[in-house]
Amino acid sequence: MRAVSMKQMTDRVKSPCIESCIVNDEKICLGCFRSLGEIAQWQAMDDTMRQEVLLKAERRRKAHVALRRP
Numbered sequence: 001m002r003a004v005s006m007k008q009m010t011d012r013v014k015s016p017c018i019e020s021c022i023v024n025d026e027k028i029c030l031g032c033f034r035s036l037g038e039i040a041q042w043q044a045m046d047d048t049m050r051q052e053v054l055l056k057a058e059r060r061r062k063a064h065v066a067l068r069r070p
Helices: 006-010 036-044 047-068
Strands: none
């Protein structure tokens, strides 16, 4: 196992969690727009995977906002 420095630990991609969890019927949190699976796996993900999740979450957020516009 490779040693991880304190700088590497603090430089990791941060969770987008805003501690406002409301899960819709598709099992997507309407606070951070991650799926329940993505939330559960977040700690095990490397930064590349986390960036991919953040991109998906942003697309979900934009779609959600677009649906709510009159």
